[in-house]
Amino acid sequence: MDLLPSVRCFTRLIEYKDKIKKVILAYGSKSPQDCIYKPFFSYLNSIDNFEAHRTVDEATDDWDESVGVATVLLDKIKVDIPNAVAVICGPPVMMKYGTFKLLDMGFPEKDIYLSMEKNMSCGLGKCGHCMMGEYFVCKDGPVFTYDGIKDQPDIW
Ligand code: FES
Numbered sequence: 001m002d003l004l005p006s007v008r009c010f011t012r013l014i015e016y017k018d019k020i021k022k023v024i025l026a027y028g029s030k031s032p033q034d035c036i037y038k039p040f041f042s043y044l045n046s047i048d049n050f051e052a053h054r055t056v057d058e059a060t061d062d063w064d065e066s067v068g069v070a071t072v073l074l075d076k077i078k079v080d081i082p083n084a085v086a087v088i089c090g091p092p093v094m095m096k097y098g099t100f101k102l103l104d105m106g107f108p109e110k111d112i113y114l115s116m117e118k119n120m121s122c123g124l125g126k127c128g129h130c131m132m133g134e135y136f137v138c139k140d141g142p143v144f145t146y147d148g149i150k151d152q153p154d155i156w
Helices: 006-017 040-043 071-077 092-103
Strands: 023-029 048-054 087-090 114-116 143-145
Touching: 006 023, 006 114, 023 071, 048 071, 048 092, 087 092, 092 114
Parallel strands: 023 048, 087 114
Antiparallel strands: 114 143
16 A cells, blocks of 8 residues: 555654654644544554544534644643654644744744745756745755744745
């Protein structure tokens, strides 16, 4: 079975689970039908040092998990912040408010990793669509720490 890249990322983390203290996934989608990892959540929650939480913007009658934007999940999780990093990917507005929420929680700017490929087009450093201030997201990233890009224009 060909897994989605982000699922491959988790399967890779699972390979290293004995070296990782804890992995927490906070995932939001518009509706339960839009959740692209449905079968994967119960599996992740069955692994000792993994936690997976979901929320939806619009719940259905049979939905018994969180309702609201993805950042609501950050109020429900316990994180050992001095020994943690946060990784955010998704729509820019979610990344923006997710970053602000993590900063409010006490995460240092250097420990917040942002996947910034929203404007990538050629992926080769030729078209310039991905320019974020001084950086080519496709060549210099696409993952940056918040402290590394917070002063660049229009990061969200
Ligand atoms: S995506 Fe074209 S230059 Fe980066």
